[in-house]
Amino acid sequence: MNGFDWSNFAVISLASLLVLALLQAATYLIGRRIRRYNVVDVSWGLGFVLVALIAAVLGEGDGLRRWLIFVLVAIWGLRLTWHMYAKSAGKGEDPRYVAMLERAGGDSPTTVIRKIFATQGLSQWFVSLPLQVSAVVGATSGLGTVVATIGVALWAVGLVFESVGDHQLRQFKADPSNSGKIMDSGLWAWTRHPNYFGDFCVWWGLWLISASVWPGVLTVLSPLAMTYFLVYTTGARLLEKSMSRRPGYPEYQQRTSYFLPRPPKR
Incomplete structure (x- = not known):
């Protein structure tokens, strides 16, 4: 693929996976402490902001497009993060997650991580691939x-x-x-x-x-x-x-x- 830097893409992609894993691990610990896992919704938009920032900083492609995408993702993601925080603060567990864990057979740590947090982290990484790819190509x-x-x-x-x-x-x-x-x-x-x-x-x-x-x-x-x-x-x-x-x-x-x-x- 002409103009595509595979090594730069690998660095961005692996760094994104690592940061998203750390974000979801921290979110899980917070959810376990406050006894509700809908806190994962708060980290949804934030995860994309972090990936966009990684792509903008580590990417070696066109600078204008890298930082344009970061600004757009940051505006969207930070607004959504604050909205989800305000929406869920002081509330109980989201019925969606209650039903999901009931179908999965319980709320053991392994089930919670696998069904909610790991799934969300991998989804964030996959959905953010356009941000990652865009950061390593030319103008x-x-x-x-x-x-x-x-x-x-x-x-x-x-x-x-x-x-x-x-x-x-x-x-x-x-x-x-x-x-x-x-x-x-x-x-x-x-x-x-x-x-x-x-x-x-x-x-x-x-x-x-x-x-x-x-x-x-x-x-x-x-x-x-x-x-x-x-x-x-x-x-x-x-x-x-x-x-x-x-x-x-x-x-x-x-x-x-x-x-x-x-x-x-x-």
């Missing part, structure tokens, strides 16, 4: 510049959907008169999961920036994996299972798009 030019610009624009759309959606839901829940009601206004009238749709756009945008230079396009499995997580596993599908039992949610499902935004049905 973007020609059509690649157009592709990268589209990627930045898509990232911006995703950040708006995710941050605005989270803000609207937080404001809705803060109003006591909305207790027991279903949030169905603002972005939540266009999609039942604006935050997950925002994540989707962010990672496809970052992939486009990486794909603006060969062989970044080959990391397409990373945003596809993130899409699968968001839509079918730990994201929207799992949340729908619990929400569908709430009064008013089936009607909300009928008039509002599942994932991709569209005008609500009357």
Whole structure:
């Protein structure tokens, strides 16, 4: 692959694996101490920020693209980290993890590490491959510049959907008169999961920036994996299972798009 530095990529990739392993180990110890493992959600965005920083510092590819990606990932990841911390602080365990560990046969340390923390760390490493590959190749030019610009624009759309959606839901829940009601206004009238749709756009945008230079396009499995997580596993599908039992949610499902935004049905 012309212009691809395999040795530099190996250094970035191994350093990323090591840092993510340390992050997940620390998160596990914190979760064990406070007796809830949903703290792993707080380290999700932070892990990507650390990988982007490693890629920016250790990468020997185009400096402008390396630091652009770091800034974009840092804005997204640090916002998400703070949001997840504020959302879970003082709360009990997330029912998703309770159900997951029950299906796995218990909450022994080995099971918890294998099913939650090791899985998340490996997922972070795989999804972040576009960041790692992009850091070791040369400058973007020609059509690649157009592709990268589209990627930045898509990232911006995703950040708006995710941050605005989270803000609207937080404001809705803060109003006591909305207790027991279903949030169905603002972005939540266009999609039942604006935050997950925002994540989707962010990672496809970052992939486009990486794909603006060969062989970044080959990391397409990373945003596809993130899409699968968001839509079918730990994201929207799992949340729908619990929400569908709430009064008013089936009607909300009928008039509002599942994932991709569209005008609500009357």
